[in-house]
Amino acid sequence: MTPRRRQRLVLVSLLVVGVGIAASLALMALQENINLFFSPSQVRSGEAPVGTPFRLGGMVVDGSVERGDQSLDIRFDLTDTAQSVTVVFSGILPDLFREGQGIVAQGSVDDSGLFTATQVLAKHDETYMPPEVADALEKAKAMGVQ
Amino acid sequence: MNQTKANPWRRRFHELGSPPSVYALAGRLAPWLAGICLLLFAGGLTGGLFLAPTDYQQGESYRIIYIHVPAAWLSMFVYAVMAISSAIHLIWRMKLADIVARASAPIGAVYTFLALVTGSLWGKPMWGTWWVWDARLTSELILLFLYLGYMALVSAFDDRRTASRAGAILAVVGVINLPIIHFSVEWWNTLHQGPTVTKFDQPSIAVSMLVPLLMMALAFQFHYGWALLARIRSEILESERRTAWVSDLVGHRS
Numbered sequence: 340m341t342p343r344r345r346q347r348l349v350l351v352s353l354l355v356v357g358v359g360i361a362a363s364l365a366l367m368a369l370q371e372n373i374n375l376f377f378s379p380s381q382v383r384s385g386e387a388p389v390g391t392p393f394r395l396g397g398m399v400v401d402g403s404v405e406r407g408d409q410s411l412d413i414r415f416d417l418t419d420t421a422q423s424v425t426v427v428f429s430g431i432l433p434d435l436f437r438e439g440q441g442i443v444a445q446g447s448v449d450d451s452g453l454f455t456a457t458q459v460l461a462k463h464d465e466t467y468m469p470p471e472v473a474d475a476l477e478k479a480k481a482m483g484v485q
Numbered sequence: 486m487n488q489t490k491a492n493p494w495r496r497r498f499h500e501l502g503s504p505p506s507v508y509a510l511a512g513r514l515a516p517w518l519a520g521i522c523l524l525l526f527a528g529g530l531t532g533g534l535f536l537a538p539t540d541y542q543q544g545e546s547y548r549i550i551y552i553h554v555p556a557a558w559l560s561m562f563v564y565a566v567m568a569i570s571s572a573i574h575l576i577w578r579m580k581l582a583d584i585v586a587r588a589s590a591p592i593g594a595v596y597t598f599l600a601l602v603t604g605s606l607w608g609k610p611m612w613g614t615w616w617v618w619d620a621r622l623t624s625e626l627i628l629l630f631l632y633l634g635y636m637a638l639v640s641a642f643d644d645r646r647t648a649s650r651a652g653a654i655l656a657v658v659g660v661i662n663l664p665i666i667h668f669s670v671e672w673w674n675t676l677h678q679g680p681t682v683t684k685f686d687q688p689s690i691a692v693s694m695l696v697p698l699l700m701m702a703l704a705f706q707f708h709y710g711w712a713l714l715a716r717i718r719s720e721i722l723e724s725e726r727r728t729a730w731v732s733d734l735v736g737h738r739s
Contacts, residue, residue, distance in 0.1 A: 344576055344577060347575060347576045348576045351572050351575050351576055351657060354654070354657060354658065355657060355658075355660065355661070358658050358661050359661050362661045362665070366665070366672075370673075373620050373672075373673045374673050374674040375617065375618075375619040375620070375673065375674050375675050375676055376674050378674075396674055432613070433610070433611065433612055433613030434543075434546075434610055434611060435542060435543065435611050435612070436613075440542075443617075443676055458613070458614070459613065460612045460613045460614055460617065460676060461611060461612055461613060462612070462676050462678070463542060463543065463611060463612075463678055464678055464679075464689075465678040465679045465680060465681040465689055466542075466681070466689040466690070467540050467547060467550075467681065467689070467690040467691060467694050468540065468541055468690070468691040468694075469538035469539065469540070469541065469691055469693070469694075470538070470539065470540075470541040471538075472541070472691060473541035474541075
């Protein structure tokens, strides 16, 4: 390798390393702001803002969903397995909304800790399988519990 | 007798620096890649759209992954190729490396666009929104802007050599975005789900769904190779348009 090429190799490597360090510092500084949502634990510990809109993410607690008879009103609990927050929402839910499923709700929390959502998005997991397999897994799990 | 003649492999390597022989080689290879690509596409699409079972949560809608996921993988792979050839061009001033980078940019931009559009179409029924500013979607959008910025930059200079170097620096700097895209779903809370196939433990997808997905990924790889060769040929003609061999070649046809 000629000295000229060696010099250019060093320059290009320095460029990549330099930009890499700058980008990681910037991303670390912005860490909190890049997160799309707060977890119920963060809301409980007061990290989430009160009164201003933010997003809340978690799993819908099994058996907690209550629907209004004559309206689109819905009430459910969101959990991150440690803490949970009650959410109220009025509107159309995405296809993947169901108990035990992860969701992200946009809205704000009041002083009593009730979260009023203006939009509910479903977050689905990275697992793909045929329904029969899911059924079989469910059964196996039930057998294991007994 | 010099070493170039003594070692046939060395001669092959030096031929890669000669535009006419690359032009001819690309022309010979392209039909093979095209054939394999079309076969894989046929197999992957049949497997993915007809043979693979429905998903337990998403029903039929999950089948978008047979386009979305390969397009997203390739959008990153093509950028990596572009950045590496740009670095080679910057350091060794190898002409072919510059041509590969220039030829890759529009192909990568198309894959990125395809990944964003298919994701958005799927996001509306599944998530409940066309778009959300989470880390994965935003970094993929930045990737599209990097491709477009590269293409704009290399066409903004009258002098081809200056254009190549400016573009190459942009491509090399932008490579920082690739790990950000890949790890965005692990580093931050995102609406986009985590990795399914490329995680260290077993992929969390049924084998009957995974096989067509991998076939589609290979089909996209071969499509990239095919499109790349075609674009390399036109890039070579463009950059060598004042040479005798190109006017001979064009002269035959006009």
